[in-house]
Amino acid sequence: MQEHSPTSLDEVNQALAACYAELSPQLKLAANYVLEQPMEIAFQSIRKSATAAQVTPSTLMRLAKRLGFDSYEQFREIFQSAVQSGPIELSGRASSLKALANTDDQVFLDVGDTAFDNIGRLFTADTQAKVREAAERMLAAGKVAVVGFRDTFACAYHFAYVGRIAMPNIQLIRGQEGGLLTELAPFGEGDLVVAIGFDPYCAETVRALEITRANGVEAIVITDTLRSPLVPGAAVTFNIATATPHFFPSILSAITLIEAILAECVAYGPEALVDNVTTFESRMRALGAYVELE
Incomplete structure (x- = not known):
């Protein structure tokens, strides 16, 4: 086992080349697959990678430990970082889905x-500690802007809609009809912006961060790699997995993270937040916004 684990895909490849001759036949099969199929290692589960390599999942785990990693997840993160740092070809992802449909593999199970x-x-x-920090910053902020355009607008909308029920100081930034600067102008020191964006990164999201940073607004960023253009200057950065056989980055982890942050805010915030939720629910029911089960 190496004294220190590799920190890049190139170092992984070099380490495998250096120890290859000493590996058992099964570990050599695993190493061959790792060297030849880095994309699959990045995005497939350990079970699927092991099946494709014609080894057991425990063999892949032993190979990762041989290279100095404490777990297979740490090993796979090297591949995910390398893959996510490059541009995503959406057309290539779509073609891959069609290819999967013509094999014994099942798209449904791959997505799952x-x-x-x-x-x-x-x-x-590590994420738990950052969720707590993000919640504390939100609770201390005067106003909170939430930014996410195109594919991440659903994340931003969910964050703002659910968040405003307990924290009315949260505002969704829509940036429609050239209104981005106007919407962001009221935010300054003591305020916070939550920005969400994955590769391919939206120019409007980057621009929103530039505007708020210039006004002294702190940023919480939810993105897919530390190489993301959204990261520089952020007070808290969440680097989450967006892997998927689908042709566009998955937002599942982002939605889950958003719910964790908002739950933390209510759990550790003032009692007034719970009162806000109760008031909102009562008002919606009084207005007939919900259909009751009989």
Whole structure:
């Protein structure tokens, strides 16, 4: 076992080349697959990668430990970082889906495997500490702007809609009809912006961060890699998994993270937040916004 684990895909490849001759036949099969199929290692579950490599999942785990990693997830993160740092070819993803449909692999199960993996990577001690920090910053902020355009607008809308029920100081930034600067102008020191964006990164989201940063607004960023253009200057950065066989980055981890942050705000915020939720629910029911079950 190496004294220190590799920190890049190139170092992984070099380490495998250096120890290859000493590996058992099964570990050599695993190493061959790792060297030849880095994309699959990045996005597939350990079970699917092991099946494709014609080894057992425990063999892939032994190979990761041989290279100095404490777990297979740490090993796979090297591949995910390398893959996510490059541009995503949406047309290529779509073509891959068509190819999957013509094999014994099932698209439905592939999506499920990856979804569980993405969520599993989210719930770590490091992320838990950052969720608490993000919640504390939100609770201390005067106003909170939420930014996410195109594919991440659903995340931003969910964050703002659910968040405003307990915290009325949260505002969704829509940026429609050239109104981005006007919407962001009221935010300054003591305020906070939550920005969500994955590769391919939206120019409007980057611009929104530039505007708020210039006004002294702190940023919480939810993105897919530390190389993201949204990261520089952020007070808190969440680097989450967006892997999927689908042709666009998955937002599942982002939605789950959003719910964790908002739950933390209510759990550790003032009692007034609970009162706000109660008042909102009562008002909606009084207005006939919900259909009751009989």
